[in-house]
Amino acid sequence: MRDWTHNFGAVNAIAPAVLTDDPAAITVDRSGYDAVTFVLMLGVGGITFTNTNRIDFILEHSDDGTSWEAVDPSNVLGAIPDASGIVLSQRSAHPAATLHRIGYVDGTIGDRRYVRLRPDFNGTHGTGTPMSALAVLGAGRTLPNAA
Numbered sequence: 001m002r003d004w005t006h007n008f009g010a011v012n013a014i015a016p017a018v019l020t021d022d023p024a025a026i027t028v029d030r031s032g033y034d035a036v037t038f039v040l041m042l043g044v045g046g047i048t049f050t051n052t053n054r055i056d057f058i059l060e061h062s063d064d065g066t067s068w069e070a071v072d073p074s075n076v077l078g079a080i081p082d083a084s085g086i087v088l089s090q091r092s093a094h095p096a097a098t099l100h101r102i103g104y105v106d107g108t109i110g111d112r113r114y115v116r117l118r119p120d121f122n123g124t125h126g127t128g129t130p131m132s133a134l135a136v137l138g139a140g141r142t143l144p145n146a147a
Helices: none
Strands: 009-019 033-042 054-062 086-090 098-105 114-122 129-140
Touching (some): 009 114, 033 114, 086 098, 114 129
Antiparallel strands (some): 033 129, 054 114
């Protein structure tokens, strides 16, 4: 039987925190899954974001978990990454909490085992912005054991 509880995996992609600077990136291992949806929860902006004082969210993939490159648009659902992998950029006031879903799937360029979504702080952030992201692993390659 394939139920919802056993049909996906979930791991932290950005640990919950109030941040003023780049946190350590968390690698997500897709082994056994063909897709990942990043659920990014972004709290009220600690500052008024501008083109200079902003947070870019970069989606990258890797074959070995060491050498990273920007994702190709064919691998992304719910956003259109630029050439450097930016899938979301906070550049204006952010007065309310928001939730963003960004998908990574096997595409024409890819099928990379490792992926990560990392915040990149630019400019000065004197007051932190709360955020977290969960990587929901889906399209499992094997069925769960029957109970």
